[in-house]
Amino acid sequence: MANNPKSNLYHFEEQQLMPAEEMLEVKRKGKKIRIGIPANTSENEQCLPFTPQAVEILVDAGHEILIETKAGEKAHYADLEYSEAGAIISQNKADVFQCDYIFKVSPYNLSEIDLMRGHQIIFSMLQIDSQNKECIKKMMQKKITAIAFEYQKDETGNLPVVQSLSEISGIVSMTVASELLSMSSNGKGVLLGGVTGISPASVMILGAETAAESAARAAIGLGAEVKIFDNSVSKLRAFERKFNQKIFTSLYYPRVIEKAIISADVVLGAQPFNSVPRYIVPRELVENMKNGSVIIDLNTSQGGCFETTHCTSMKEPTFTEHGVIHYCVPNISARVSRTTTIALSNIFASTLLDIADYGGITSYIINQKGYREGVYLYNGILTNSDLGNKFMLPTKDIDLLLAAF
Secondary structure (H helix, E strand, O other): OOOOHHHHHHHHHHHHOOOHHHHHHHHOOOOOOEEEEOOOOOOOOOOOOOOHHHHHHHHHOOOEEEEEOOOOHHHOOOHHHHHHOOOEEEOOHHHHOOOOEEEOOOOOOHHHHHHOOOOOEEEEOOOHHHOOHHHHHHHHHOOOEEEEHHHOOOOOOOOHHHHHHHHHHHHHHHHHHHHHHOHHHOOOOOOOOOEOOEOOOEEEEEOOOHHHHHHHHHHHHHOOEEEEEOOOHHHHHHHHHOOOOOOEEEOOOHHHHHHHHHHOOEEEEOOOOOOOOOOOEOHHHHHOOOOOOEEEEOOHHHOOOEOOOOOOOOOOOEEEEOOEEEEOOOOHHHHHHHHHHHHHHHHHHHHHHHHHHHOOHHHHHHHOHHHHOOEEEEOOEEOOHHHHHHHOOOOOOHHHHHHHO
16 A cells, blocks of 8 residues: 555645645744743833733744733733733743743833843833943843844834834823813813814924824814924925825924914924934923923933923823923823733734744844844844943944854
């Protein structure tokens, strides 16, 4: 029977008729990864990098997920949901920090870095203004490869994490503005949107990118009057084209800004992320704002768009200066932690599957130039010049390092 040519033909035909998807699955056997997800310790962060649904996809692909108990509580995901998705729930934080890959949304603190065994791949936001030299030096000593979410680019050259968080932040900022203008938050008792016979509230937005666009859509949807300022005519023109109505736009002309800010009920700082704001509202202009008006600064983690800005927390998000209510929480998207977790998970789950298919992070960043820009430490060597300049530490070009390793 073994020599039966008919039998051999049968096996040959069976292989030839194998579905294309199954053939592809057989060929793509990537690296299996052990992933740790610790609970957030920062009071300003309530989001996770993965939902239970994303964990299920990763576990089905052969990866092991270790998640610290109660890590999902603030985003309203229970341990049971992660356990049913295939994750291992750890009662011990130290065990999570022994994994090959560690994912966290907020930056790592000194006590967390102490728990790392070294020679690991870690992912988080960098939030460069809140970084501390001791943390960077300790990660360098442990030969860590560290990747910052907000610097990663996709194949089209866009910043997917920044764009998702900006969309959310813009919409949430108008929700917060509406709340702060109301009497329940000791505001002036003004409705953000207009009603018949009453002038609408005036919203002034500094910036013309994703967060500004989302905020403008939300404000216009509520009926507010919106004014957009930026330093680029082309950005303002592109901004206008996205709306079906005429919007007031202007460059950062001092007299135009002064006139707009005096009449504004809400002023939103929404300038580009990953850079120092190009225009900062001086204190004397804030002093001229109406009593009970609101400032929301989405650029707080980069120094802020207002001279009066200083970081606040989720527990105490506001302060009042010169009669103006300031909301300066660095990550306003954490107010909608579940939505933000889903948005981040949509990005990170597919990226992690790709990293595994490439055989690990080194091969992936060699082949994905945009993603490489998110690497700020490679095997303990600092590769981000902004961090190097901030802390007076030597840096090396990531491309040269990849050629050496």
